[in-house]
Amino acid sequence: MQAEPRRLLIFDLDETLVHASEFALAHPCDFDVAPYLVYQRPFARELIALAATRFDLAVWSSSSAAYVAAVVERLFAGVPLRFAWSVERCVQRVDARSNSYVYIKDLRKARKFGYTLERMTIIDDSPEKICRQPRCHLPVAPFIGAPDDVALLALRQVLRLG
8 A cells, every 4th residue: 555645835935934024123033135134933943844754845935036045045954845936936916906916826836746736735824825726725824023923833733743
């Protein structure tokens, strides 16, 4: 009997795993990606390490490629990723409510790595970015830099990571 193939867990970056700001918060940043000071969400590295034992991991952000690469290098150091995508892989659409753009992450693009939509989950603070596959979305409250944030602890339970 063959083991079931691993699921793909895709992480968003900004306001999901990190908060980046051009202005300092009341506590020191974890690292910087000029011109941004980057604040790592509490328990982010622990969640990533635990998730890597049970899932294949990827990153998909609506930020620039250079920013994504720099944050991934610091936050996912030593953790293999299936891909680390930036805004270039998003689908840009006008949001009628705000009359601005929204960058949609169409998970069908990740099927080329051999995953069905049923085997993909994306953790993202922005439901509008996952509007094409809402069943694949695991929402998380936006992170704005609070050092006492515990949202990722709840995700560990939802993902059955102990």
